Amino acid sequence: MDRYLCLFLFLFVTLFVEMRGGRDECMASNRCGDQGPLIQFPFRLQDQPRDCGYKGFELSCTENNQTMLDLPVPVKLLVKKIAYKSREIIVQDPDNCLARQLRKLSLAASPFHFKSERDVTLFNCSSDKTEPYSPYQSIPCLSIPGNPVYAVESSTLVRYLDLSSCRRLYNASVPYDGGFIFNGSAFSLKWSHSKICRLKKSKSTEPETECIKGVSKKIIVTGVIFGFLLLVLVIVMLYRVYSSNKVERENKVKVKKFLEDYEALKPSRYSYADVKRITSQFKDKLGQGGYGIVYKGKLSDEVFVAVKILNNSQGNGEEFINEVATMGTIHHVNIVRLVGFCADRFKRALIYEYLPNESLEKFIFSRAVKNYSLSWKKLQEIAIGIATGIEYLHQGCDQRILHFDIKPHNILLDHNFNPKISDFGLAKLCSKEQSAVSMTVVRGTMGYIAPEVLSRNFGNVSYKSDVYSFGMLLLEMVGGRKNIDVSVESTSQVYFPEWIYNHLDIGQELHSRIEEEGDVAIAKKLAIVGLSCIQWCPVDRPSMKIVVQMLEGEGDKLTMPPNPFASTVPTKTNLSKPRTVFQQELAIISELE
Structure with missing residues (x-):
């Protein structure tokens, strides 16, 4: 019984501290x-x-x-x-x-x-x-x-x-x-x-x-909570008396699992003072983007986090709302977990789990990490992980989540190089029955934006737009370079996806970074899947569920998709548009970006 008395005192002290915490919240910004x-x-x-x-x-x-x-x-x-x-x-x-x-x-x-x-x-x-x-x-x-x-x-x-x-x-x-x-x-x-x-x-x-008008509302609420906790405590005590040891163990496991799941379900809210404490006064800077600066932080001696301080001068708060609204309800091994957030007056911050190996972009583009190159087997595992995460966004949630910014920079790697999708600032929610999404402005990063996002002549904007971006990401993983690269010596290789298709179409192998037996088959499979995903018309692209099956299956069973770089591109108005002109548009916009 002494154990339950201690529990009762603990609940009382916790409730008292919670009330004091509410008082401190009133005094936080006075x-x-x-x-x-x-x-x-x-x-x-x-x-x-x-x-x-x-x-x-x-x-x-x-x-x-x-x-x-x-x-x-x-x-x-x-x-x-x-x-x-x-x-x-x-x-x-x-x-x-x-x-x-x-x-x-x-x-x-x-x-x-x-x-x-x-x-x-x-x-x-x-x-x-x-x-x-x-x-x-x-x-x-x-x-x-x-x-x-x-x-x-x-x-x-x-x-x-x-x-x-x-x-x-x-x-x-x-x-x-x-x-x-x-x-x-x-x-x-x-x-x-x-x-x-x-x-x-x-x-x-x-x-x-x-306020002393009648009985204080806070006192009433406190009494109800305290009475409820006392009632729960009495019920637990009676239950323990008349229950067997086996039932006791089962309930302890159940409660423990519930608390672990609940902890992961809801991101915590932090004050700006907490953010400064977590980041040690913004001591360790990890990187900087268009929406703010990312710092390394520490919640405890063993739990590290990445804290993104949002730039108030950019946007109207839509990125913050998107991140919290989507990532706060997403729980998947291939999606970065949102640990918490800060909305303290004009200060906004997002707190994510810390991933020590940073982004996939560093390992497929940067020359600084050539001493540690990812094997083709690991690249295939990363591709499957990313595809599984996108498929979860499209089909695994109550509402379909369209990311609109799938690219190597937004794929983070944990200590075992498992991929996690991040940065949901451009995401949109829609029902699974909705076949098209309305958009007022172009979303995404040039080079990864699906054609229908730039021009409705190619079709409706939908979850297939994420499939296109993933296809471009796969082709960049295969080549270890950007899909458009004007720095290469041969002009035929400037637009790399077309170069890959031409080589595979005539039966030539891709010799990019091939080192071990079996690498050729993996590279060819990733390339074929990527080319299937970047078809101009959305209806010609596979769903992410099919993409996962293609990546997990045997590569020799895959067939080459239709050529997405044909001389003409069909449109809704039955007009034709030369591919070269469209690519020129992409290159010009990319230079202006």
Whole structure:
């Protein structure tokens, strides 16, 4: 029984720490910039949990680290200071023209009211009214030459004023501090006890506010959770008393497996402070791409990760959403696992499992690793692994996932050189019954983009577009070079896929890096599969399921596919387009990229 008492105490302490953790989350971002006002209950930032503040007291931070008060009506005011003791917030119109917002400014739906206010009427006049001791107050930010705008206190007997040259605009309540506040001056908004709960004394200079209206919601939730845990503990104790040792062992195995699966199912969310700690203040840089920089990190003494810090100036957050939405639900041996992510205000990062051998591109293109070349048997295993991963994306998930950027750079290798597909920033989700995917912009890397992605004359964009990219990747693995390489001496080899097809078509063997017996057969099989995948028309390409079967089968049973580099290419409009022209287009775009 002592064991269960320890478990009960552990759960209690865990729950307490969790509550304290929620409190720390409320205090994590309590200023917009170093000089901004302190933000605490009843106020909260919009990206903080609702328990951190009270309804109607939402604040937001601008890109310039300014604090803004978001009122229920579409009005935002710049916050200069918050006095919690006097329940007063000093604000200012960000455009220095409060009068422009008066028509839609209403505090009735908000918890605030003006510290001092007067009712005024706004007039648009065609003549100047600024004589000495005039009751008219000029509003320059609304005036235009020849048509000044004035405000007159509504209690003034306007029938005694000369309004013959004026037109009434509207009435409004205006903050008053010895004069109407219209143009750029700060003013006070107050909130009352009835709008929140009460002030609680604290050791800090500013008092803390807490909600005590009835029973605290957090206390109720805590009690329910604690009661539930206690009930579960009692049930477990009774079960252990009346269960056999065999059932006990089975349940322990079941619970252990569940916890392991649950740990892998859902990526964790980290704060930006956690990211800096994991990467040792961004000490070890692994690489840099168009969307950010990748650093090596460490979650523990034995668990290493790769942390990609996303560049805020690129895109609109679509890559971040795609990565988390797709990789967060993908679990496959040939797909990189998303360990966690960070979305802390304007800071975004993705945390992946660390793969020590980096990308496949390094081993098939770079001269720096010639002292360790991959054998043809290992290349075949890598090809099968990549194909299996893509087939899982297309058929193994609830929704079909189209990667749109299959290339050697996005294939990472673990310590045993097992391939894992990475970088889902361009991915799209669609149903398995959907035969075509709509696209507004071209996705992918030139040289690996299927023809139908560039021009709908070749067919509809679908999962067959990934098949084309995989085919190009296979041919580059065979040749150890880019599919388009203007640096080669022979112009006939500039477009390498066509060179491969011509050699195989006339029965010549591919002697690229052939070292052992059996290498020729593997190279020929990979080339034939690659050529089958890069057929111009999507309907002529095999599915990834068929591709896996072709790669796992005997190479001598494969037949040469139709020539994808024929002199003409059929289109939907029954027109013909010379292959050379299309290749020229690819080369030009590749140079401009």
